Amino acid sequence: MFDPGTTIGWTFNLFSELPSDYQRKHPEVAVVDPPDAIEHLHDRQSMLQDVADLNIHDCSATVGVPKQLVIREDSQSIPREVAEAGLCLPLVAKPLVVDGTSKSHELFLAYDQSSLVELEPPLVLQEFVNHGGILFKVYVIGDFVKVVRRFSLPNISRRELSKLTGLFPFPRVSSAASSAEDADLDPGVAELPPRPLLERLAKELRHRLGLQLFNIDLIREQVNRDMYFVIDINYFPGYGKLPGYEHMFTDFLPSASKSKEKTGTMGNEFKLCMQY
Ligand SMILES: Nc1ncnc2c1ncn2[C@@H]1O[C@H](COP(=O)(O)OP(=O)(O)OP(=O)(O)O)[C@@H](O)[C@H]1O
């Protein structure tokens, strides 16, 4: 339970001044996640760089990121850059910056090289990984790690690929997708990633990102079943969809407060800051 004197504030756009100035002026406030660390997740390249650097192998499984390329300008050069980087079609094209606008979540599937010139940089081009249409959402709340299954994009077969050309926009899967927890899934696709692997991934990412509240979108490759890919990391995701999140939060917040206490800058007030 919380100390009765503790105030919990859910604050949006809290910092009208520099975060460092705010913290200096209000040492009584425990800031759970610093805005500059959150900022790191607003760029799809820097977001996944930490995963790429982790080099996680556990229980005979490996976690990595799909092969990807950043295009900052000049759409005409994309087919050449893709060929030089050795990226295989189909590709998922994602806006480089994730700023909370719907445009930053407008994704395309690109089936052939020549149509890549129609894309609008800056963007990230990522190899599409066949993963059986199921995505694992790994929720992190401090030490708590919980994984759920969500529907995702279906596999694309070689035969389909040979028949398809062009760019295809696809709807925002996360907002549309209902939970896949109760679906009648192929056991091979439904099998959750090994717990030790998830715990290690969450712990190392918490450390590297300097964040406590985020989720990781993880997919498992269909052909090489020991290979998992992180495709997205979201700060302060919709925890409302996570069963039992209330208890995780009520356990997490006092522990975060205590760790602040140990550093000698204990606050009796909590503010969870969302910046967009
Ligand atoms: N490399 C990939 N291989 C296969 N499928 C992918 C890949 N990248 C993304 N997807 C699919 O596209 C969806 C959206 O991708 P991503 O999460 O990167 O974008 P987003 O803009 O953050 O979308 P959302 O807000 O829905 O999470 C994923 O949930 C997954 O179904």
Ligand SMILES: [Mg+2]
């Ligand atoms: Mg996502």
